[in-house]
Amino acid sequence: xxxxxxxxxxxxxxxxxxxAPRVLxxxxxxxxxxxxxxxxxQESLAALVRACRNGGAPDSAEAFVFAIARRRAGRAAWRxxxxxPLELAFGVRSETPSPEARAIAVDESARVRAALxxxxxxxxxxxxxxxxxxxxxxxxxxxxxxxxxxxxxxxxRARARLAVLLEERL
Numbered sequence: 159x160x161x162x163x164x165x166x167x168x169x170x171x172x173x174x175x176x177x178a179p180r181v182l183x184x185x186x187x188x189x190x191x192x193x194x195x196x197x198x199x200q201e202s203l204a205a206l207v208r209a210c211r212n213g214g215a216p217d218s219a220e221a222f223v224f225a226i227a228r229r230r231a232g233r234a235a236w237r238x239x240x241x242x243p244l245e246l247a248f249g250v251r252s253e254t255p256s257p258e259a260r261a262i263a264v265d266e267s268a269r270v271r272a273a274l275x276x277x278x279x280x281x282x283x284x285x286x287x288x289x290x291x292x293x294x295x296x297x298x299x300x301x302x303x304x305x306x307x308x309x310x311x312x313x314x315r316a317r318a319r320l321a322v323l324l325e326e327r328l
């Protein structure tokens with residue numbers, strides 16, 4: 159029985175090791191803030207660990223983790239919009255960008271972010287889950303609560319729109 163428990167831990171560790179960089183890339187693409195993205199990724203992966211320990215692994219660990227990451231990134235972005243003006247006004251946060259934030263702010267990154275922002279939120283979510291998060295279309299569909307064909311359509315539409323937007327000078 160001890161052998162079974164350790165094999166579950168090894169599988170969970172392997173799953174987390176494989177998912178961690180993808181979820182971090184996704185959260186960073188959503189938020190544009192490496193520290194906040196790291197928090198979202200860690201919280202999402204911790205939720206997977208808790209779920210596995212409390213009731214068994216979900217059907218798709220990827221869909222489970224990315225669904226949580228989507229919700230947490232959305233909440234984090236909302237909190238940032240709510241608190242940023244207050245923090246700035248009262249000097250709570252330093253406005254000196256971190257080295258990671260400066261690296262993200264390069265021209266090409268800004269252009270891609272601006273183009274992504276011009277997509278509908280539904281298309282943006284679908285393409286970020288597939289392109290940045292590395293989810294399959296089926297996993298993205300499970301994460302979004304949509305059919306596979308709906309996600310395929312959204313990703314296709316987002317790619318076409320992004321290509322047009324990136325050709326323009328934003």
